[in-house]
Amino acid sequence: MEKNRLYSLIDKAVFDYKLIEKGDRILIGASGGKDSTALIEYFSNRLRRPNANFSFTALYIHTDFAPPLPQGIIDSFKEWNVDFRQLQVNTLERVKAGQKMSCYWCSSQRRLELNRYAAENGYNKVCLGHHLDDILETFLMNALHKGVMSTMIPRLKYDKFPVTIIRPLCYTPVEVIIEHAKKNGYFGYTCTCNYQENSGRKDARKKLEILTDGDEKTKMRLMTALKNVNLEYLP
DSSP: OOOOHHHHHHHHHHHHHTOSOTTEEEEEEEOSSHHHHHHHHHHHHHTTSTTOOEEEEEEEEEETTSOOOOHHHHHHHHHTTOOEEEEEEOOGGGOOTTOOOOHHHHHHHHHHHHHHHHHHTTOSEEEOOOOHHHHHHHHHHIIIIIOOOOOOOSEEEOSSSSOEEEOTTTTOOHHHHHHHHHHHTOOOOOOOOTTGGGOSHHHHHHHHHHHHTTOHHHHHHHHHHHHOOOGGGOO
């Protein structure tokens, strides 16, 4: 397996949180974006390692207003020998009266379908492409807007579904993914729907950049701080 910084950071997360274990059947949420594509590339390469006793499938949840997955991404999946599948989901019809369509609603519905598909088809883990910046941005959003000290975690066992959520990019700054994606020719595909401006994540991203000066080591120290909470010195 090619040794590079992206893979090394994912390897560390996998080891620290036991994200890949013997006999795992893992379902990866494929969006066509750099994050999930980098994960799928990593998993396809990891299967070449000796004693790689796990399997995975990439699933694209195609919503009623999103464009189809780019053919170039599909071609890459074929080249990497990825078990790739697609599922059509109509999210607009699920919006209730008085409810506003947003990035959060769309992503929550796609995640719901991933969990359902995994549970119904014998997958024990669902792999999501949230990276270090996503986790820190979510922490800031929850703290500043909800008054709650919480964020997305690298490994989460669901009570409602018989699956475990894993986030192998939890140590990986977004800049590392961008560099890797550009080098390997799949950077550039992003969501182009009309609802993305409803998200508060862009504001959180700006705040994170101001707080850390965009420095990767500072971001990692903030991530480490979330794991080293001293309750004796909190109100």
